[in-house]
Amino acid sequence: MAGTLRLVLGDQVTPTLSALHGLDPARDVVLLAEVMGECTYVPHHRQKIALVFSAMRHFAAALASRGVRVDYVSLDDPSNTGSLAGEVARAVARHRPLRVVATHPGEWRVRCDLLAAGVELLADDRFLCDLDWFRRWAAGRKQLRMEFFYREMRRATGLLMAGKAPAGGEWNFDAANRKRLPSGVTPPSPRRYPPDAITQEVLALVATHFPDGFGSLDGFAWPVTPEQAEMALADFIAHRLPSFGDYQDAMASGQPFLFHSLLSTSLNLGLLSPAVCCAAAEQAWREGRAPLNAVEGFIRQILGWREYVRGLYWLRMPDYAATNALGATRPLPAFYWSGETPMACLASAISQTRDHAYAHHIQRLMVTGNFALLAGLDPVAVNAWYLAVYADAFEWVELPNTHGMALFADGGVMASKPYAASGAYINRMSDHCRDCAYDVRESVGPSACPFNALYWDFIARHAARFRDNPRMAMPLRNLDRMDPARLSALRAQAAAFLDSPAVAAGSP
Ligand code: FAD
Ligand code: DLZ
Numbered sequence: 018m019a020g021t022l023r024l025v026l027g028d029q030v031t032p033t034l035s036a037l038h039g040l041d042p043a044r045d046v047v048l049l050a051e052v053m054g055e056c057t058y059v060p061h062h063r064q065k066i067a068l069v070f071s072a073m074r075h076f077a078a079a080l081a082s083r084g085v086r087v088d089y090v091s092l093d094d095p096s097n098t099g100s101l102a103g104e105v106a107r108a109v110a111r112h113r114p115l116r117v118v119a120t121h122p123g124e125w126r127v128r129c130d131l132l133a134a135g136v137e138l139l140a141d142d143r144f145l146c147d148l149d150w151f152r153r154w155a156a157g158r159k160q161l162r163m164e165f166f167y168r169e170m171r172r173a174t175g176l177l178m179a180g181k182a183p184a185g186g187e188w189n190f191d192a193a194n195r196k197r198l199p200s201g202v203t204p205p206s207p208r209r210y211p212p213d214a215i216t217q218e219v220l221a222l223v224a225t226h227f228p229d230g231f232g233s234l235d236g237f238a239w240p241v242t243p244e245q246a247e248m249a250l251a252d253f254i255a256h257r258l259p260s261f262g263d264y265q266d267a268m269a270s271g272q273p274f275l276f277h278s279l280l281s282t283s284l285n286l287g288l289l290s291p292a293v294c295c296a297a298a299e300q301a302w303r304e305g306r307a308p309l310n311a312v313e314g315f316i317r318q319i320l321g322w323r324e325y326v327r328g329l330y331w332l333r334m335p336d337y338a339a340t341n342a343l344g345a346t347r348p349l350p351a352f353y354w355s356g357e358t359p360m361a362c363l364a365s366a367i368s369q370t371r372d373h374a375y376a377h378h379i380q381r382l383m384v385t386g387n388f389a390l391l392a393g394l395d396p397v398a399v400n401a402w403y404l405a406v407y408a409d410a411f412e413w414v415e416l417p418n419t420h421g422m423a424l425f426a427d428g429g430v431m432a433s434k435p436y437a438a439s440g441a442y443i444n445r446m447s448d449h450c451r452d453c454a455y456d457v458r459e460s461v462g463p464s465a466c467p468f469n470a471l472y473w474d475f476i477a478r479h480a481a482r483f484r485d486n487p488r489m490a491m492p493l494r495n496l497d498r499m500d501p502a503r504l505s506a507l508r509a510q511a512a513a514f515l516d517s518p519a520v521a522a523g524s525p
């Protein structure tokens with residue numbers, strides 16, 4: 018008979034995890050289970066499955082080397098039930114523990130499954146903001162806004178503070194962070210981690226079980242241990258952080274990573290702590306190795322956005338996922354899976370997603386997200402897509418970003434206005450339009466950029482809803498001034514495009 022059975026989930030590979038607090042190596046057992054149900058609830062990118070399994074196997078090996086009793090169930094174990102609850106039940110029968118504990122999972126669905134299986138859930142303390150603190154902060158506020166939350170977090174942690182004031186006199190340097198990548202600038206390649214023996218075994222397992230799964234397994238190079246994640250952080254701080262701010266919103270053909278950190282997988286799996294990332298960036302600024310606009314921009318993503326979306330997810334679930342404020346119902350076009358579209362910006366974002374299980378924020382928000390918003394794609398299908406295709410996607414972080422920020426499906430809980438943009442925005446921030454089959458300067462006609470007509474169709478379709486939103490005043494003023502014949506032509510163009518084979522529905 019064991020003391021405590023301690024379940025560790027695939028995104029909980031953290032040595033200091035709450036589920037491991039007070040572990041007694043003589044009596045306790047740690048359970049990790051690779052299960053088919055978690056691989057198939059959305060059609061995950063194959064690199065994501067491999068990443069989770071490899072990190073789990075490395076973690077299990079590290080625990081075992083410290084003398085911990087680890088019960089590891091692999092995907093091809095013939096007795097594997099295929100579900101986390103099933104594996105908990107089997108492990109209970111094997112070890113007859115006094116109690117079963119786990120750290121609170123990052124998805125509502127898994128939380129329900131584990132509670133139903135009798136697992137005691139412990140708070141996840143791997144974040145900078147405690148969920149009770151977030152609830153208290155949110156209570157009584159008419160509107161929740163990340164910027165105010167972020168300022169509180171800066172004060173609470175002391176990060177980038179000069180006494181009671183923000184370092185540099187401003188809380189937010191976003192206005193300085195909107196540069197296009199100048200031609201001839203090649204960002205330094207991020208350090209990557211070729212598969213070791215454990216990862217190679219996992220890649221073979223995934224290739225066997227998911228031969229037709231979405232995404233390429235070639236070029237898998239994600240950090241899978243805390244040591245590799247720390248090296249990835251050091252590499253980012255030394256080589257890309259200094260330009261992170263300037264080119265944070267830029268997009269460039271053939272440059273999937275630009276000056277981004279690629280740290281989201283390590284953070285979300287728990288290989289790296291958000292506090293360590295923020296401290297390393299602040300230190301780089303204090304030692305003159307990176308400018309303030311870059312460091313503040315990076316810290317805001319982690320201390321601000323990342324903590325804010327988590328707070329919002331747990332505050333609003335489960336109702337949050339069921340909202341559809343803009344009444345969007347169109348099925349997901351096949352090109353979201355194949356990448357086959359003459360729209361160069363979308364083709365680029367989706368093909369690199371297939372290759373790397375990665376796209377940076379502006380591609381997710383202003384290319385695939387913007388198209389989904391303007392075209393009125395069904396939020397359930399879009400959320401499932403984002404949850405499937407990115408290696409860093411876990412619902413607590415994916416859902417508010419997609420449902421709230423990109424799709425405005427929550428009616429403005431997450432964002433103060435929809436992030437809707439025409440082709441002009443994509444042209445300003447990228448070089449994609451140069452090589453596109455469509456002409457970004459045209460809005461009507463066979464070669465017109467589809468984003469232009471879709472944008473005006475979206476504004477006109479939802480004009481009544483947006484009238485009382487001051488942040489939408491400008492596009493609505495432009496709509497009101499538009500020649501009615503021009504608006505009709507734009508709306509007819511949008512309708513014809515949405516009915517064309519170019520946006521026919523499809524699955525992976
Ligand atoms: P960097 O640009 O280097 O940013 C540094 C870190 O800040 C990231 O590693 C990440 O941990 C954090 N961060 C940045 N922006 C956000 C944000 N909006 N919300 C939360 N954390 C943020 N991020 C995920 O981790 N998982 C997701 O499933 C996810 N889905 C998204 C879906 C949509 C529609 C959008 C618009 C954004 C989504 N994001 C998601 C946020 C962001 O796009 C990714 O965190 C980022 O692209 C990861 O790449 P990076 O590590 O190079 O980030
Ligand atoms: C994403 C994922 C995958 C692909 N596989 C597993 C698995 O086999 N076992 C596991 O414990 N977790 C897996 N995960 C992560 C879960 O789907 C889910 O996102 C987390 O448990 C939420 O905390």
Ligand code: SF4
Pocket residue numbers: 359360361362363439440441443444449450451453454455456457466467468
């Ligand atoms: Fe995208 Fe339009 Fe530019 Fe083509 S022209 S790359 S569709 S924004």
